[in-house]
Amino acid sequence: MTIPFNNPDRPNSYIGKTVPRPNAAKLVQGRGRYVDDIVLPRMLHVAFSRSTVAHAKIGTIDLEEAKAVKGVVRIFTGADLAEVCSPWVAVLAHLKGLKSPPQHPLAVDRACWVGEPVVAVVATTRAAAEEAASMVIVDFEELPAVTDTMTALDKDAPVIHPDLGDNLAFRRLHEAGDVDAAFETAHKVVSASFRTARHTGVTLEPRSILVDWNPAEGQMTAYHATQAPHMMQTVFAKHLDIPESRVRVICGDVGGSYGIKVHVYPDEVATAAMAKVMGRPIKFIADRLESYTTDIHARDHEIEAKIAVDADGKILAMDVDDWTGIGPYSVYPRTSAIEGNQVVNLCGGPYDFANYRAQTSVVFQNKTPTCQYRAVGHPIAVAITEGLVDMAAAAIGMDPVEIRRRNMYADDAYPATSPANMKFESLSHHASMDKLTEMMDYDALRADQTEARKQGKYRGIGIASFIELTNPSPFMYGIGGARISAQDGCTVRMDPDGSVVALSGVTEQGQGTEAMLSQVVAEGVGVDPSNVRVITGDTQVTPYGGGTWASRGAGIGGEAALQAARALRASILEVAAAMLQADAGRLDIRDGQVVDMDSGEERMPLAELGRIVYFRGDTLPKDLPRELVQTRHFITMEYPFAFTNGVQASYLEVDTDTGVVTLLKHWCVEDCGRVINPQLVDEQIRGGIVQGLGGALYEEIHYDEDGQLLNGSMADYLVPMAAEMPDMQVGHVETPTKESELGAKGAGEAGTAGAPAAVMNAINDALRPLGAQVTEMPFTPERILRALGKLQD
Amino acid sequence: MTEMFRDKVDVSLTVNGEPVEARVPAGQHMIDFLRLELGLTGAHASCEHGVCGACTIRVDDDAVRGCLMLAAQADGTEVWTIEGLTDTNAIRDLQEAFVVRNALQCGFCTPGMLVAAEELLSKGGTPSRAEIREHLSGNYCRCTGYEAIIDAVESVAQGRAGKGKA
Numbered sequence: 001m002t003i004p005f006n007n008p009d010r011p012n013s014y015i016g017k018t019v020p021r022p023n024a025a026k027l028v029q030g031r032g033r034y035v036d037d038i039v040l041p042r043m044l045h046v047a048f049s050r051s052t053v054a055h056a057k058i059g060t061i062d063l064e065e066a067k068a069v070k071g072v073v074r075i076f077t078g079a080d081l082a083e084v085c086s087p088w089v090a091v092l093a094h095l096k097g098l099k100s101p102p103q104h105p106l107a108v109d110r111a112c113w114v115g116e117p118v119v120a121v122v123a124t125t126r127a128a129a130e131e132a133a134s135m136v137i138v139d140f141e142e143l144p145a146v147t148d149t150m151t152a153l154d155k156d157a158p159v160i161h162p163d164l165g166d167n168l169a170f171r172r173l174h175e176a177g178d179v180d181a182a183f184e185t186a187h188k189v190v191s192a193s194f195r196t197a198r199h200t201g202v203t204l205e206p207r208s209i210l211v212d213w214n215p216a217e218g219q220m221t222a223y224h225a226t227q228a229p230h231m232m233q234t235v236f237a238k239h240l241d242i243p244e245s246r247v248r249v250i251c252g253d254v255g256g257s258y259g260i261k262v263h264v265y266p267d268e269v270a271t272a273a274m275a276k277v278m279g280r281p282i283k284f285i286a287d288r289l290e291s292y293t294t295d296i297h298a299r300d301h302e303i304e305a306k307i308a309v310d311a312d313g314k315i316l317a318m319d320v321d322d323w324t325g326i327g328p329y330s331v332y333p334r335t336s337a338i339e340g341n342q343v344v345n346l347c348g349g350p351y352d353f354a355n356y357r358a359q360t361s362v363v364f365q366n367k368t369p370t371c372q373y374r375a376v377g378h379p380i381a382v383a384i385t386e387g388l389v390d391m392a393a394a395a396i397g398m399d400p401v402e403i404r405r406r407n408m409y410a411d412d413a414y415p416a417t418s419p420a421n422m423k424f425e426s427l428s429h430h431a432s433m434d435k436l437t438e439m440m441d442y443d444a445l446r447a448d449q450t451e452a453r454k455q456g457k458y459r460g461i462g463i464a465s466f467i468e469l470t471n472p473s474p475f476m477y478g479i480g481g482a483r484i485s486a487q488d489g490c491t492v493r494m495d496p497d498g499s500v501v502a503l504s505g506v507t508e509q510g511q512g513t514e515a516m517l518s519q520v521v522a523e524g525v526g527v528d529p530s531n532v533r534v535i536t537g538d539t540q541v542t543p544y545g546g547g548t549w550a551s552r553g554a555g556i557g558g559e560a561a562l563q564a565a566r567a568l569r570a571s572i573l574e575v576a577a578a579m580l581q582a583d584a585g586r587l588d589i590r591d592g593q594v595v596d597m598d599s600g601e602e603r604m605p606l607a608e609l610g611r612i613v614y615f616r617g618d619t620l621p622k623d624l625p626r627e628l629v630q631t632r633h634f635i636t637m638e639y640p641f642a643f644t645n646g647v648q649a650s651y652l653e654v655d656t657d658t659g660v661v662t663l664l665k666h667w668c669v670e671d672c673g674r675v676i677n678p679q680l681v682d683e684q685i686r687g688g689i690v691q692g693l694g695g696a697l698y699e700e701i702h703y704d705e706d707g708q709l710l711n712g713s714m715a716d717y718l719v720p721m722a723a724e725m726p727d728m729q730v731g732h733v734e735t736p737t738k739e740s741e742l743g744a745k746g747a748g749e750a751g752t753a754g755a756p757a758a759v760m761n762a763i764n765d766a767l768r769p770l771g772a773q774v775t776e777m778p779f780t781p782e783r784i785l786r787a788l789g790k791l792q793d
Numbered sequence: 794m795t796e797m798f799r800d801k802v803d804v805s806l807t808v809n810g811e812p813v814e815a816r817v818p819a820g821q822h823m824i825d826f827l828r829l830e831l832g833l834t835g836a837h838a839s840c841e842h843g844v845c846g847a848c849t850i851r852v853d854d855d856a857v858r859g860c861l862m863l864a865a866q867a868d869g870t871e872v873w874t875i876e877g878l879t880d881t882n883a884i885r886d887l888q889e890a891f892v893v894r895n896a897l898q899c900g901f902c903t904p905g906m907l908v909a910a911e912e913l914l915s916k917g918g919t920p921s922r923a924e925i926r927e928h929l930s931g932n933y934c935r936c937t938g939y940e941a942i943i944d945a946v947e948s949v950a951q952g953r954a955g956k957g958k959a
């Protein structure tokens with residue numbers, strides 16, 4: 001029996017409703033349990049002495065003073081840990097040509113970025129560990145550093161890893177159609193350079209891990225703020241030479257992730273290695289400077305791109321040349337080539353056109369490693385695409401909404417394959433655009449803009465359509481050889497009191513995974529969501545799964561939960577049918593009661609069925625199956641990814657004297673398939689939008705030319721705060737994926753994907769009468785004043 | 794050792810209504826004292842230099858950053874953390890509004906955000922959205938995008954004002 005989702009009055013209709021999050025109450029009461037809140041007997045603390053230079057040979061290491069600090073128990077160097085931990089190489093077979101050198105938990109011979117861990121000090125208190133770490137004296141013999149992306153491949157550039165031959169980590173060229181011919185004959189060609197700044201995630205909870213090794217049991221337990229517990233289990237097992245079955249990763253409350261906490265960090269692996277050596281629990285909590293110098297960075301791209309259109313505004317061709325610098329190592333195990341690869345995959349995404357060329361060049365440099373961060377590659381691809389589309393519209397005097405309508409895939413054109421070879425099952429660009437223009441009252445807003453202009457105010461409207469990759473199949477990592485599960489599982493069981501427990505391989509990072517699972521399971525079984533307890537984030541307890549990344553929690557984890565819940569429902573009804581001497585097909589479970597399907601008449605509470613099964617099983621027929629535990633797994637098979645789509649709009653005002661941008665309002669229409677919990681989805685979108693707005697207006701990691709990170713504090717790396725952020729209106733079009741019964745696609749990254757482009761286009765819309773244009777993010781007052789010619793030199 | 798150069802300081806204060814006497818390291822921050830010595834892990838340490846507001850606690854009626862205050866400075870003060878404010882039901886309406894409006898995701902900012910919001914609400918009146926945004930502009934939240942938080946605080950302000958009138 002399938003669930004009639006379109007009938008809101010169906011029994012147990014929790015899917016599609018805003019139900020409260022089971023874990024919210026404890027968090028508002030300060031009863032969350034984050035890694036730093038956990039204290040274990042005999043626990044020690046580690047602090048790291050890190051490279052102070054961008055590139056250096058490691059000379060002598062003087063530990064005398066550090067050892068003298070009261071409370072220090074042991075100090076480890078790179079050579080010490082190399083004996084107990086094997087190095088890793090972050091490449092994937094399907095990213096052809098990707099190369100990266102072996103990486104150790106602590107630098108062994110060479111330090112390659114400012115912040116790379118070199119020496120680890122273990123002490124009885126964090127204060128003592130930090131004090132001693134600051135007294136470690138490392139003789140850094142400086143080597144020439146590569147800091148500029150665009151010159152990293154020049155002949156005279158120093159090669160960071162001589163064994164690799166050059167500084168090129170990865171390059172991919174994709175070409176479809178006859179690009180050059182299309183450009184030659186086009187009515188109009190518009191080209192531009194874009195730049196997106198280096199960002200980092202700035203999770204409020206820093207990276208955190210507490211690892212305990214119990215030599216008596218040969219078991220490692222890591223309490224880890226991570227998005228992917230099973231992946232980390234595999235990594236610890238492999239590199240510390242422990243059977244995978246003897247590594248348990250527990251992920252309790254996590255204070256924000258956004259992709260930051262899905263990677264393998266050398267200091268975290270070092271913490272595990274040292275715990276194993278010492279046989280005592282060791283805790284590592286990054287401080288804020290460490291967060292800035294060692295959390296992965298992202299989005300450091302420089303792009304030259306052009307678009308060709310005909311006189312009617314039809315897109316004829318796009319050509320994109322993307323460069324990115326990823327630091328000295330590709331990050332394990334997902335690699336640092338994915339972001340550039342996504343730019344190639346996603347540019348031009350909403351539009352039906354034929355001739356497309358895109359190349360990404362991914363180079364090594366002596367800066368913090370970059371890797372996947374919320375909306376991986378999307379904000380860059382959307383900025384390039386939507387920036388060019390707006391410029392083309394302006395060049396031919398067409399309205400920005402109109403040019404998009406003329407080029408977006410028709411809503412009935414699916415399935416479709418893009419010139420970048422992305423396969424779309426079903427998208428809704430036109431319906432989404434219609435909804436957006438209606439929500440924002442586009443014509444009225446244009447009138448307001450004109451009115452404002454008369455008063456000397458420069459207001460702008462920016463539109464950004466986008467596609468977003470969610471629900472990844474093994475095509476993302478698995479086929480490249482990474483042990484990262486694209487499948488996920490859920491075990492659902494009924495206990496004697498009739499309550500239900502769901503154990504899932506996807507994890508909670510605050511986005512509401514547990515609420516989503518509770519309502520899916522509640523509907524699938526037929527109980528109230530408050531009677532479903534959800535357990536996630538424990539590799540010893542939950543089914544094996546991928547965790548939370550690439551917007552897969554609801555689409556993959558949710559479907560596994562639904563199928564497990566439906567299977568449990570069937571088992572319950574089989575027992576009920578025997579007890580009631582009824583036909584199982586004529587029974588249903590509603591609100592914790594077995595009822596007669598047609599009349600709704602209550603036949604038996606689940607607690608009574610539980611009592612009989614668990615305590616008076618002797619009264620049931622001998623052959624009757626009574627398995628009140630069911631497990632199901634789900635993996636997508638037909639499409640490599642479930643693409644979603646959406647469109648955002650920004651309305652803002654630029655002060656042309658100060659260059660300050662004031663965000664007036666923001667809109668987003670998004671199609672993530674079936675919406676399981678409208679409130680949670682909307683808040684994911686809003687949070688994502690603001691993260692994108694940060695990238696558009698404030699966020700930028702600065703380095704000097706020697707590779708020193710210049711703004712490693714929250715006072716210097718600006719993030720969006722409440723006072724500057726706009727209110728956001730969110731709307732939906734629902735095109736469920738047919739790959740699953742649930743029909744959900746991902747929603748967590750759409751906001752971040754489209755917001756920067758919407759803001760860029762709005763600023764340029766405001767500045768167009770003044771002949772100014774900005775394409776380098778973030779759009780700081782300085783950059784805007786320069787574009788206006790009010791600041792020179 | 795002279796009085797000036799003591800490295801331990803005796804303090805006597807109340808925390809969540811209970812008397813606390815302790816000898817604290819002179820350089821220990823209030824947030825660490827609460828978390829490490831008293832086991833009050835509700836307030837969080839994040840930036841540890843006064844920018845993010847995750848460590849916000851109430852000291853003598855003011856919202857104070859626990860990472861900028863020394864435990865030694867707390868002598869004679871009345872300190873409230875999220876745990877005590879919860880136990881006394883002092884901000885129950887605000888906590889409920891946060892849950893109903895989903896004004897939290899990971900929850901790491903939430904205890905500090907609640908204390909900061911209560912400081913504004915305790916002044917009475919119904920602050921505008923802009924005033925709420927301004928008052929909370931020292932509390933960083935990476936997850937929510939703030940709008941839900943502003944909604945929740947606004948609804949409590951309106952609710953309390955309505956109750957005052959009734």
Ligand code: FES
Pocket residue numbers: 837838839840841842843844845846847848849858859860861
């Ligand atoms: S930890 Fe105190 S303000 Fe950030």
Ligand code: FES
Pocket residue numbers: 204255256510896897898899900901902903933934935936937
């Ligand atoms: S809820 Fe995560 S930082 Fe605010």
